[in-house]
Amino acid sequence: MGLGTMVWWGLRTIVSDRRFLLSIAVGMLISLMTIPLLMNAVSSFKEGNLLSALPISAGMVKIAVVGDHPIVSELEKNSMVEVVSTDEATAMSLLDEGKVHGVFIVNSSGGSFIGRGIPLSNLAESAVKDAVDKFLRKDVKSSFNLKSDLGLEGLLRSLLAPFLMLTPLFIWSLPVIQSIAYERDNKVVEVLFATPASRFEILASKILTNLIFAMVLGALWMYLVQFFGLNFSNPFGVYIVLSSMALLIITMNALVSSIASNPNEATLASSISSTIIITMFFSIAILKVFPATEIAAKLSPATYIAEQVSGESTPFPFNLMLVIYIITATAFLLTLSAFSTEAFAFSIKPGLVQLYEGMLEILKSKRKAAFAMGFVAFSVTMPVELVAIGLVFFIIGPSVFILLLSLTVIEELLKAVAIYVLKPKKVKEGAILGGLIGLAFGVSESLLLAPIIDIMVLVRVVPILIHSVSSGIVGVGYAKKQFILALLIAITLHMAYNMYLVWQYR
Amino acid sequence: MKLFDKEFAEIIRDRAFIGSVLIQFITISMLLFLYDTYSQVMHSPNLKITISVDTNDSALINRLEESGVRVVLANESTIERVNAVINTSSGEIKTDPSNIFSGFAIAKISSVSKAVSFDEALEKSNFSYMSAGLASGNTDFVQMGYGLIVPMAVVMPAMVGLSLSIQNILSERKKRTIELLLVSPISDFDLAFSKTAPYVLSSTICGAAWIAVVTQKIPVYNPLLLVLAELFLSLLLVSLSVIISSIARSMQEANVLSSLSGMALVLSILLPSSSTSEYLPTILIARIASNYPDEGIVVGMLLLAVLSFICFWLAVRSVRRMRRSYS
Numbered sequence: 001m002g003l004g005t006m007v008w009w010g011l012r013t014i015v016s017d018r019r020f021l022l023s024i025a026v027g028m029l030i031s032l033m034t035i036p037l038l039m040n041a042v043s044s045f046k047e048g049n050l051l052s053a054l055p056i057s058a059g060m061v062k063i064a065v066v067g068d069h070p071i072v073s074e075l076e077k078n079s080m081v082e083v084v085s086t087d088e089a090t091a092m093s094l095l096d097e098g099k100v101h102g103v104f105i106v107n108s109s110g111g112s113f114i115g116r117g118i119p120l121s122n123l124a125e126s127a128v129k130d131a132v133d134k135f136l137r138k139d140v141k142s143s144f145n146l147k148s149d150l151g152l153e154g155l156l157r158s159l160l161a162p163f164l165m166l167t168p169l170f171i172w173s174l175p176v177i178q179s180i181a182y183e184r185d186n187k188v189v190e191v192l193f194a195t196p197a198s199r200f201e202i203l204a205s206k207i208l209t210n211l212i213f214a215m216v217l218g219a220l221w222m223y224l225v226q227f228f229g230l231n232f233s234n235p236f237g238v239y240i241v242l243s244s245m246a247l248l249i250i251t252m253n254a255l256v257s258s259i260a261s262n263p264n265e266a267t268l269a270s271s272i273s274s275t276i277i278i279t280m281f282f283s284i285a286i287l288k289v290f291p292a293t294e295i296a297a298k299l300s301p302a303t304y305i306a307e308q309v310s311g312e313s314t315p316f317p318f319n320l321m322l323v324i325y326i327i328t329a330t331a332f333l334l335t336l337s338a339f340s341t342e343a344f345a346f347s348i349k350p351g352l353v354q355l356y357e358g359m360l361e362i363l364k365s366k367r368k369a370a371f372a373m374g375f376v377a378f379s380v381t382m383p384v385e386l387v388a389i390g391l392v393f394f395i396i397g398p399s400v401f402i403l404l405l406s407l408t409v410i411e412e413l414l415k416a417v418a419i420y421v422l423k424p425k426k427v428k429e430g431a432i433l434g435g436l437i438g439l440a441f442g443v444s445e446s447l448l449l450a451p452i453i454d455i456m457v458l459v460r461v462v463p464i465l466i467h468s469v470s471s472g473i474v475g476v477g478y479a480k481k482q483f484i485l486a487l488l489i490a491i492t493l494h495m496a497y498n499m500y501l502v503w504q505y506r
Numbered sequence: 507m508k509l510f511d512k513e514f515a516e517i518i519r520d521r522a523f524i525g526s527v528l529i530q531f532i533t534i535s536m537l538l539f540l541y542d543t544y545s546q547v548m549h550s551p552n553l554k555i556t557i558s559v560d561t562n563d564s565a566l567i568n569r570l571e572e573s574g575v576r577v578v579l580a581n582e583s584t585i586e587r588v589n590a591v592i593n594t595s596s597g598e599i600k601t602d603p604s605n606i607f608s609g610f611a612i613a614k615i616s617s618v619s620k621a622v623s624f625d626e627a628l629e630k631s632n633f634s635y636m637s638a639g640l641a642s643g644n645t646d647f648v649q650m651g652y653g654l655i656v657p658m659a660v661v662m663p664a665m666v667g668l669s670l671s672i673q674n675i676l677s678e679r680k681k682r683t684i685e686l687l688l689v690s691p692i693s694d695f696d697l698a699f700s701k702t703a704p705y706v707l708s709s710t711i712c713g714a715a716w717i718a719v720v721t722q723k724i725p726v727y728n729p730l731l732l733v734l735a736e737l738f739l740s741l742l743l744v745s746l747s748v749i750i751s752s753i754a755r756s757m758q759e760a761n762v763l764s765s766l767s768g769m770a771l772v773l774s775i776l777l778p779s780s781s782t783s784e785y786l787p788t789i790l791i792a793r794i795a796s797n798y799p800d801e802g803i804v805v806g807m808l809l810l811a812v813l814s815f816i817c818f819w820l821a822v823r824s825v826r827r828m829r830r831s832y833s
Contacts, residue, residue, distance in 0.1 A: 060652060110635060391532065
């Protein structure tokens, strides 16, 4: 049974599920409808705040008004505000009881606002100031007046476009979960393994099937969004980026489906991994705010799509493609390792250690496996570090030292797992294998952070060296049966370098 | 009750549930971090924004510089990247839409514009204005806090309940273990209750926890009413999961249908304002969090309760239909 036949059968299975296709169509329609709805909200929003135009802000603040003045009718026009006209004593009583967020006392010569000392009182006061401003400006020509939309429609379109283009990938990448996790659960996978097809072919057919499905939907999606106001300077470039992201998410879904112990876990883990991938790429896009790291933001598909929608003819992001394909390749290698373990066929969840052992079996060389494991360790590091950043910021706060320490520990631990699997017996072997793991890790990190490849070596040679040396130390430590001590030395060395960088760029 | 106890114990031990709780915690904490810290970043002197103005209006330039931005004149050459260009005669602002800094620049320009306009209007109209009793600190994102973060803290656990409940029922259908329950003398109501109540309870407990977390940063009105809203919303969505599980032919289809339910709930935020908008769950939650209980809130809660009980009744009927299909 060849690859082509398996792909054809896979596609037939997907297409024959009419209800699934109908659900996808409805999902796409709902997503498309959000574009004009959001644009409509933007076109009617009040200055400075998009939420003001949305019904979610309706009646958010209550203001007791004392006095009769035309400003009050201006205030009542604000949908965010509910006005209660009353006398001063009642108004102050309502304020004390918390039934209103503020009291506005107005007469012909002036007005005063009294709040409750809570943030909602500030919101109420800003609405009062808006109303006073609008009323008084009717007769007064302002020397400085901005157009009310502040150019936000264009900004919103370019922020919305990456979400609209990338989030449907979640649903388009679902069939691979069905084909791996459920076939494993139903024991169909054992039948497949009994055929002459290699495990590589079986896995590749499942991923290719889903990729073809996603690419067809992607082309349709690109065609439809232009009728809803999203046009791209280079539609073919955007399509390539979209398809590459689809391949990445499908491969990651295949990986988590292979290592999850049941289909339920596979579905949940797949949605988590897809969310983390998309969040990670959006987070990289934020690097554009700092001139020093703006060039690194080019590594985000969100940046490229936003630039395309805003009409900029930016060059095709080859560096981004390189990063995507490296992560995809490592995920594929890990999935193949999972497919090659007996634990996969018998629905026992293989851990990272078993996957590394699977890689060693496939590559048949400790040195090649060490290099591959370095890339894998880097791919695993990224989402783990993202979670760690969130936890550190919330629990401890923006402490640079704690943040760097947690990232350093994560990186060294994940590299150490690979050394643990390789089990070097001699000092020289430990140093070489550790060095190779660190080298691969450092090179992948450099590809992410130094997008100008031809100067990558010059800019990033020290970090690559640090990674190689620290992992080499752990490898030597393992061979000499001082694994924990070696790990602590590696963390200390790595942390010292990070603190040096912080001190240098302060 | 034994069936309920067993299901609840399974939920607590389920790694998928524990994982989802962790993810929810991270999401809420990152949103609160954004709410708290973004405002600090916005007013931080380290935030470097450069704005170009086409006129040497000293009042405007001084105000812009007081707000923390660097101002250059349009005819000056500068090596710095300009984040926004203001054309004072037409009132247009040009920004780089793909640069997230544009949002900061626009916000700064907007607040300066409002302040300049307000002070001018007061002076020229001879109208005095004063304020007191305002909260200190940065309150830039009050609407985001009450309009997005609080509803998210309530809706997320209910959505997770929907998803986990679907997985559970469909896997029982697949393994055919549900047939044992369907042929047993347990009533349709008890069976539907045992399948929904554990998820409703776990979602409500999570929702209550997230409301307590959110309250640390955002002072919320009516936390108990929010917990009640969480209970009704969870009942609504988990009952929906029973209905979806009974009609879906595959896990894939069920997952897509549950995703669509989530999308519809979020889409409700974007629908144009109408007389019924205030009774939509997400909008009702925002109002409960920000207001003293009033008629509108009471009516909204009653409607949500009625809708959730109707959904549960439909879930009971779905169980009956499942029974008939297996008999």
